[in-house]
Amino acid sequence: MIKQSIISVVLLIIAIALPLVTGQNPYITGILISVLMMATLASAWNIVGGYAGQFSFGHAAYFGSGAYTTMIMISVFNSNPLLGMVLGIVVACLIALVTGSIVFRLRGHYFALASIAVAEIVRLTVLNLEFTGGAQGILLTDVTFFSLDLNSKNPFYYGMLLTLALTLAITAWFHKSKTGYYLQAIREDQDAAASLGINIAFYKNKSLLISAALTSIVGSIYAVYIRFIDTHAVLDLSLSIEIILTAIIGGVGTLWGPLLGAVLLVPLAEMLRSNILGDALFRLGVVSESSAIGMFLKDGLAHAHVLVYGIITVLCILYLPKGILGFFRRGK
Amino acid sequence: MIGHMLHINHVNKHFGGNVAVSDVCFSVEEKQIFGLIGPNGAGKTTLFNCITGYFPVTSGEIIFNGCIINKKRPDEVCRLGMARTWQRVKPLCNLSVLENVMVGAFASTNSPRKAEAMAREELEAVGLEKYGDKPAGSLPIGLKKKLELARVMATSPKMLLLDEICGGLNHTETETILEIIRKLRNRGVTIVFIEHDMKAVTSICDRIVVLNSGEKLAEGTPEEITSNPEVITAYLGGSHHA
Numbered sequence: 001m002i003k004q005s006i007i008s009v010v011l012l013i014i015a016i017a018l019p020l021v022t023g024q025n026p027y028i029t030g031i032l033i034s035v036l037m038m039a040t041l042a043s044a045w046n047i048v049g050g051y052a053g054q055f056s057f058g059h060a061a062y063f064g065s066g067a068y069t070t071m072i073m074i075s076v077f078n079s080n081p082l083l084g085m086v087l088g089i090v091v092a093c094l095i096a097l098v099t100g101s102i103v104f105r106l107r108g109h110y111f112a113l114a115s116i117a118v119a120e121i122v123r124l125t126v127l128n129l130e131f132t133g134g135a136q137g138i139l140l141t142d143v144t145f146f147s148l149d150l151n152s153k154n155p156f157y158y159g160m161l162l163t164l165a166l167t168l169a170i171t172a173w174f175h176k177s178k179t180g181y182y183l184q185a186i187r188e189d190q191d192a193a194a195s196l197g198i199n200i201a202f203y204k205n206k207s208l209l210i211s212a213a214l215t216s217i218v219g220s221i222y223a224v225y226i227r228f229i230d231t232h233a234v235l236d237l238s239l240s241i242e243i244i245l246t247a248i249i250g251g252v253g254t255l256w257g258p259l260l261g262a263v264l265l266v267p268l269a270e271m272l273r274s275n276i277l278g279d280a281l282f283r284l285g286v287v288s289e290s291s292a293i294g295m296f297l298k299d300g301l302a303h304a305h306v307l308v309y310g311i312i313t314v315l316c317i318l319y320l321p322k323g324i325l326g327f328f329r330r331g332k
Numbered sequence: 333m334i335g336h337m338l339h340i341n342h343v344n345k346h347f348g349g350n351v352a353v354s355d356v357c358f359s360v361e362e363k364q365i366f367g368l369i370g371p372n373g374a375g376k377t378t379l380f381n382c383i384t385g386y387f388p389v390t391s392g393e394i395i396f397n398g399c400i401i402n403k404k405r406p407d408e409v410c411r412l413g414m415a416r417t418w419q420r421v422k423p424l425c426n427l428s429v430l431e432n433v434m435v436g437a438f439a440s441t442n443s444p445r446k447a448e449a450m451a452r453e454e455l456e457a458v459g460l461e462k463y464g465d466k467p468a469g470s471l472p473i474g475l476k477k478k479l480e481l482a483r484v485m486a487t488s489p490k491m492l493l494l495d496e497i498c499g500g501l502n503h504t505e506t507e508t509i510l511e512i513i514r515k516l517r518n519r520g521v522t523i524v525f526i527e528h529d530m531k532a533v534t535s536i537c538d539r540i541v542v543l544n545s546g547e548k549l550a551e552g553t554p555e556e557i558t559s560n561p562e563v564i565t566a567y568l569g570g571s572h573h574a
Contacts, residue, residue: 178438178447185424185435192422195384197410197439197487253426 004255008168015161019154029153033225035266036160037218042246042258043167044214049244050252051171051180052207053187055112057240058099058119062212064235065092066219068126071138071229076131081145085220092216093209095122100205107190116237123235137230145224156225163221164259167214171255183207184253245309249316251323260325265309272305336395337362337491337522338383338414343392343402345375345382345546352378354546355392360491360539365513365523367537367554369530371566374543376526377419380493384416385409397490411439413490417480417497419526425469429460429479432468436486447486454482458512474505481512491522498532510536530567534558542566 015036022028041063048054069091070084095118103114126132148155174180182203185193194200223229250261271277278297281287287294301308320327338360345353353375360366368376381387383394385406394402401409410416415436424432433451434444441447455461458478463471468479477497484492494513498506510532517523527533533540534554542549542557544566550557557563 176444178442178444181427181431181435181438181444181447184427184431188424188426189422191386191406192418192424193435194386194406195410195416195418195422196436196483197407198435199405199407 008172012165016158019157023154026153029157031267031270033153033157033160034270035262036157036164037222038242038246038266039259039262040160040164040167040218041215041243042250042262043164043171044211044218045243046247046252046254046258047167047171047174047183047214048204048207048211050247050254050257051174051187052183052204053253054104054204054208055244056115056208056211057112057237057244058115058117058122059211059215059243060235060237060239061095061099061119061122062092062215063219063222063239064122064126064229064231065095065212066216067223067229067234068132068138068219069216070220071140071223072131074143074224075138075140081143081220081224085217088216088220089213092212092219096208096212097205100201100208104201104204104208116240119235119237119240123231123237126235127231133230135230137228137233140224140227143224143227150224153225156221159221160218163214163217168255168259170210170214175255179203179206187253245313247323249313249320249323251325251327254323254325257323257325261323264324265312268312269305269309272301272308275301277301336360337364337397338524339393339395340379340383341393341395343379343382343394344390345378345387346390351546353382353389353543356543356546356548358541358548358551360522360524362522363517363520364538365517365525365536367533367540368524368526368543369528369533369540369557370543370549373545375546376543377495378546379543380416380495380526383409384414384493410487410489413488414493415484415487415489415491416493417477417484417495419495419499421473421476421480423468423471423476423479425467427468428464429466429468429471430455430464432479433482433486436483439487450486451482454486457485457515458482459508473500474502477501477505477509478512481509481516485516485521489521491524492516493524493526495526496528497525498527498529506532530558 018032019029045059048056066085066088069088070081073079073084073087074081099118103111103118106114127135143150182198185196185198186200186203190200219234246261246265247258249265251257278301281297282289287297289298336359340356340358343353343356356379370376382389385404389402393400396412396414399412401412424435430451433454434447437447437450455464458481460475460478460482463475471479498509501509513523513536525537537554540554540557541551542563549566550560550563
């Protein structure tokens with residue numbers, strides 16, 4: 001336990017200091033923000049998906065709630081982004097409550113399917129409403145937040161870092177508390193859990209609400225950071241799936257697993273997308289850009305980052321069913 | 333009704349056209365060890381599921397400690413002081429043995445430290461104190477049954493429903509479990525006990541109800557039950573005379 005506290009403090013100091021090193025390079029800072037964002041999303045999902053074992057495939061709905069509520073509040077009412085964030089949490093919690101009260105009666109695969117259905121309803125509703133910008137989305141030209149320079153990426157980096165720290169702190173507290181034990185009991189065997197006095201519906205909803213609120217905060221920060229959202233960017237099923245994959249590959253039901261998953265997967269995806277491997281080989285003169293291998297690297301592999309991502313996922317599921325962290329803990 | 337811990341009042345349970353439990357009545361007194369026996373398909377486990385809130389009854393009343401419980405959820409029934417074990421054990425496999433029992437203990441406390449202390453006591457009571465750190469899924473069946481007992485006892489129940497707690501155990505293991513059950517009764521817990529093993533039942537129970545095809549066939553002391561010709565017929569078939 002002391003070891004874990006030391007690791008957390010060291011990691012936090014490194015994370016706080018990191019922009020001082022990379023501050024001059026907005027590209028790197030951008031990737032770091034993506035890492036923090038996915039780490040927070042996967043960690044928040046982990047509370048309901050990993051600990052309570054309820055595989056929600058609809059977390060994009062909560063992310064979108066935060067993003068859309070914040071953007072609408074800023075663009076229409078010219079409000080402080082913070083107010084938008086708070087209202088976003090309220091909207092996400094309302095959706096979570098409605099979802100939970102209907103969908104938590106179902107178990108296992110049916111819960112997963114129903115959560116997709118609810119998220120799709122949210123997506124289609126937003127797509128067809130007037131005040132959400134429909135298919136055009138919402139573009140923000142100017143935004144102010146107290147006296148922070150929002151043209152720099154650093155405020156967003158620290159905003160995401162704060163949310164990640166909050167999410168991990170809540171998870172760590174859960175890990176040792178009655179609620180954490182109860183969520184895990186529900187995951188392991190719902191009937192046994194009920195026979196031990198656990199109010200199943202209450203604890204499932206509690207975990208979903210906390211998870212949805214945290215996810216919504218990330219959505220709010222993301223929206224102000226990118227300054228443009230549409231249903232494809234913030235409400236798509238693919239976002240929900242990416243969150244789940246990150247958590248699974250890192251290790252569900254563990255404190256650090258989702259963070260580890262994001263630290264490994266986000267830069268990997270970025271490397272594949274920007275074709276770092278191909279560029280390096282061209283620059284070193286190992287492969288000619290016009291040769292067959294060069295063509296493959298440039299046109300094939302660079303466009304295949306989703307495929308590579310998928311293959312890694314399949315390999316992880318086959319050989320590391322408890323995630324990377326679970327694999328290393330197996331010896332204990 | 334004073335003195336009755338549990339009162340089953342004309343309980344019926346139908347699954348569609350199937351009558352699983354038909355007009356069953358009996359009462360369990362405080363600190364009794366009460367046996368519920370009968371051939372396969374007699375409706376014993378169904379009745380347990382009705383009592384503990386897993387199935388709604390079709391008609392009738394279940395009164396526990398002066399409180400009608402047949403509309404309550406399983407977790408509410410547990411918090412009223414009635415805990416159960418499962419015929420097919422349900423360990424929380426990926427949690428440790430100690431954590432399993434702690435989950436039970438959280439029914440009466442919010443503090444992890446207190447829950448852990450209670451859990452360690454219950455593990456000691458069933459002789460599992462050495463296995464605390466093992467994953468519950470890794471235990472052999474005999475120890476899993478003991479874990480079930482420790483876990484339900486950690487919820488501090490007034491009454492314990494045990495569904496074939498000796499099922500699948502050998503003679504020595506059965507003896508240890510029966511010994512634990514006697515100790516639990518001495519701690520003031522009332523016990524209702526489903527069992528196939530007639531020897532186990534008659535050696536430990538104060539009173540027995542026999543179910544057959546969902547109906548109550550007989551009720552009495554172990555001596556009365558073992559000498560009841562109808563019970564013998566139900567167990568051994570019509571053509572035998574014991």
